[in-house]
Amino acid sequence: MSDAQAALNRRPAEKEGEERHEAIYRAVSDAIVEQRLKPGARLREDALADVFGISRTGIRKILQRLALEQLVTLTPRRGASVTRPTAEEAKDVFDARQLIECGLMPDVACRIGASEAAELREMAHQERQALRSGKQSMAIRLSADFHVRLAQLSGNATLAEFVERLCSRSSLILAVYGHRGHLGCESHDHDDLIGYLEAGNGERAKAFMSRHLKAIAASLSMVEEGEALPDLSQVFRNYTSQ
Amino acid sequence: MSDAQAALNRRPAEKEGEERHEAIYRAVSDAIVEQRLKPGARLREDALADVFGISRTGIRKILQRLALEQLVTLTPRRGASVTRPTAEEAKDVFDARQLIECGLMPDVACRIGASEAAELREMAHQERQALRSGKQSMAIRLSADFHVRLAQLSGNATLAEFVERLCSRSSLILAVYGHRGHLGCESHDHDDLIGYLEAGNGERAKAFMSRHLKAIAASLSMVEEGEALPDLSQVFRNYTSQ
DNA sequence: ATGCTATTTATTGTATACAGTAATTCCATC
């Protein structure tokens, strides 16, 4: 009753509906990228609808968008859950980043100006600060934001969008295969990179980005963990030994 | 082959709903890529729902997916229409193809085998045949399919998906900026490319692909046409002559 | 006749109701 009335009261909302949807999308997306929603976590439509105060219709739309970006997996009659990337997907994503992000460095080096460099330095600064003050979730997202902003500076919106998706998925990959406490990006790498770019040295920036991404990929422990199967295999060992 | 047979054989009446959605998505997507639905064409939800015999709910889902792939644009209260790419988007798309597809050639050259090469040759053959028999729509799609299949052979599913999206958008770009009767890909380019790949010459294939894509991009006439403005300018000419 | 306003119409946006399916629990049986 009071729910219905409240819903009616805050229901004039002409254009707010759209912005609200976008805000909810961002909220869920950020939660996933920041690893506050961990891979495998179920995302029930009812629950999300209750939390955000819209109907399941709107939630489904958002969930589908996230599914197309491969942040959530939508299994036919089982609903949505945060995707748990496979080792193969992880390899693909980092290979793709290697190809695209490195390939963009020369363009970025050409187009970067003083104000853009300053903006990037500010982002790198915030990232380091978040890391120092233990705000790991924020640091993860800021690191991804840095890479995305970099790609945007290339001037190619299409490739920038690809990089955005790859970075989001990378957060998921780090959540599953990364060592605890070790984030993807070393603190000073980003600053060094800005230096090369600002100097207009695209090739050097490209090589540096390549090493940077290789280092992240190398830091992952590429073992896929089964869910409840490990226990079962232990049982099997006991039986086969007899 | 085995896929098609399997698809035909399994007829559990319940699951058809899903496959039906996929089929409808394919139908609309193909119609756009094959330029039977031209840029700017409106896609009313009711009309599509009637044609395919499902409710608007399902249509909306499909429309949103197409919007995320940038094949249709979804303007807030005006509905869906086939997107009309801007000149800038066209440049971005072909630059992206240059970076990604060329970058994949060495990998493809490494992984390609006799059967894959034969499959590609068959596709190139069908494409030529469609072109000869005047089936332009089919030829356009087959050409895109060739590029996509090539990317899939790299083994990187993520990048292959990107290429798929870029090729779809390229069809749209050709529809708007391409010269009449001149399709993107020259008939023998694809065969030559297969030759280099089968010989394991990744670098040569890469260079060839680069020229191939540059040739397509160069064949476009990059003038953006306003909608109803041309008529207006004609009127202006008549008036100014008096 | 033209321009402005009001009404109607066409079309999308959102919620909700209902149906169908997988998961769970409980009971009976071995």
Place this chain on the structure above:
DNA sequence: GATGGAATTACTGTATACAATAAATAGCAT
């Protein structure tokens, strides 16, 4: 006590109804 099966439950899939808005049209005034 465990296992198989039936009833219940919880959740998603789909359609439909209703609300809201922009486009189209008609009517009115100047």
